Amino acid sequence: MQKLKVLILDRQFIIQEGANGLLARSDIHIHEASESQEAIRILHENHIDLALVNLDDYNLGIKLLKHLKTDYPDTDAIVFDGPGEKKDLFTSFNPEAFIYLSRPFRWSEIQKRIEHSRSFLNHNKRQEQLDINFKQFSKLIQEREGCQIIGISPAIKTLSSLILMVSQSDDTSVLITGESGTGKELVARGIHVAGNRYKHPFHAVNCSAIPESLFESEFFGYHKGAFTGATEQTKGWFESSDNGTLFLDEITELPLSMQSKFLRVLDDKMITKIGSHQQLKLNLRIISATNRDFGQLLSKNSFREDLFHRLNSFHIHIPPLRERKEDIPVLLNHFVSEISKRLKKPKNDICPDAIEKISDYSFPGNVRELKNMVERAVILAQNEKLKLHHFCIERGGKPDPNIPPCSEKSLILDEVEKNAIVYAMKQTRNNKSRAATLLAISRQALDRRLAKLNLIKIS
Numbered sequence: 001m002q003k004l005k006v007l008i009l010d011r012q013f014i015i016q017e018g019a020n021g022l023l024a025r026s027d028i029h030i031h032e033a034s035e036s037q038e039a040i041r042i043l044h045e046n047h048i049d050l051a052l053v054n055l056d057d058y059n060l061g062i063k064l065l066k067h068l069k070t071d072y073p074d075t076d077a078i079v080f081d082g083p084g085e086k087k088d089l090f091t092s093f094n095p096e097a098f099i100y101l102s103r104p105f106r107w108s109e110i111q112k113r114i115e116h117s118r119s120f121l122n123h124n125k126r127q128e129q130l131d132i133n134f135k136q137f138s139k140l141i142q143e144r145e146g147c148q149i150i151g152i153s154p155a156i157k158t159l160s161s162l163i164l165m166v167s168q169s170d171d172t173s174v175l176i177t178g179e180s181g182t183g184k185e186l187v188a189r190g191i192h193v194a195g196n197r198y199k200h201p202f203h204a205v206n207c208s209a210i211p212e213s214l215f216e217s218e219f220f221g222y223h224k225g226a227f228t229g230a231t232e233q234t235k236g237w238f239e240s241s242d243n244g245t246l247f248l249d250e251i252t253e254l255p256l257s258m259q260s261k262f263l264r265v266l267d268d269k270m271i272t273k274i275g276s277h278q279q280l281k282l283n284l285r286i287i288s289a290t291n292r293d294f295g296q297l298l299s300k301n302s303f304r305e306d307l308f309h310r311l312n313s314f315h316i317h318i319p320p321l322r323e324r325k326e327d328i329p330v331l332l333n334h335f336v337s338e339i340s341k342r343l344k345k346p347k348n349d350i351c352p353d354a355i356e357k358i359s360d361y362s363f364p365g366n367v368r369e370l371k372n373m374v375e376r377a378v379i380l381a382q383n384e385k386l387k388l389h390h391f392c393i394e395r396g397g398k399p400d401p402n403i404p405p406c407s408e409k410s411l412i413l414d415e416v417e418k419n420a421i422v423y424a425m426k427q428t429r430n431n432k433s434r435a436a437t438l439l440a441i442s443r444q445a446l447d448r449r450l451a452k453l454n455l456i457k458i459s
Helices: 014-023 036-045 058-071 087-093 107-145 154-167 184-194 212-220 256-268 294-299 305-311 325-342 352-359 366-381 413-427 432-439 443-452
Strands: 004-009 028-033 050-054 076-081 099-102 174-177 202-206 245-249 270-272 279-281 285-290 314-317
Touching: 004 036, 004 058, 004 107, 028 036, 036 058, 050 058, 050 107, 058 076, 076 107, 099 107, 107 154, 107 184, 154 184, 154 314, 174 184, 184 202, 184 245, 184 285, 212 256, 256 270, 256 305, 294 305, 325 352, 325 366, 413 432, 413 443, 432 443
Parallel strands: 004 028, 004 050, 050 076, 076 099, 174 285, 174 314, 202 245, 245 285
Antiparallel strands: 270 279
């Protein structure tokens, strides 16, 4: 445990006798000084968390407090004095920076401040560790994958720490949850790249894009002659991912008929190809992802509970962009640079008012929506500065009227999905193939979603 470092400044040693009894704990280290110069030297040589300052000698105390204020703003201070003797002088010096106690005071008041300093110390320690993990993870994926983690929010730093921790456990199954567009596949790739499997394959499979009749052959593979059309022996996704990572996106679209077989693979790490009785031993990590609520699926018995728990050995949730707004300006500038370079256009600055208004937008499509918005803006702006109207967002952070609305009620995942599908079908006049292209999913996946949401005809 890291010790709380406390400095006591009291020329006449009035405080020490009482304070030492209170502070004689294994988690607190006390530094004593009788002169301000000695106290300042202690501050230079040690990271002091809390200073107890006696104002009986006003000039002595104020000298130290001024030093604390200018050079050590993160250090807490409790100032002692006789009953109201110099409170007016002290208040005129600095009314809010430090705690003022006049005698007689309760030691419980000091104890509260000590606990406050302890909490602040622990918080800072956690933040320092998050920063260290974030830098370590960023450096690792930059070296191994040539990509970056973009963001400055505590949520992104916490996410990076979780990725770094679980990446060191090669066999642990990971379940990634989050709304559409938050970057679940990027997190999965981050886990793979940061771990010991990074030199081996990473395969991403969208479970909603595979027809139910082909699931078994796609994942388990088959021998030549196993069925009509099986003209050669074929590896499935499990075997192709051996020694590497298999990422199962939209895992909730896995048919019930296949869920027991997937559970067996997760438990035994063995498969049997179609048309064969020989078992193949595999060494791979399974990472799965969904934007749906597993609680609802389990309550409706549309997903096996035992498979859910097996997939959910380690859970990572990606917060939506609207909950980490401090990342939006950073992402904006990153995407402007990246897209301008790709489109071979000059990188134009973004108007400050545009950044402010965009940061107020709710982004129901999350980072994916932001990236698409930036690409549209870069194209529209030509060679001029990027302004708010280039991003197609109205004043006040409201979405463009051509984009389907997203009320607070519609933030439920099924409602968001339903609104997007209805919008796509209306835009394409019920042409399913074109609507599927607009939604970036397969025609089969769209059919399943239409059936699931009971959308028979959209007018």
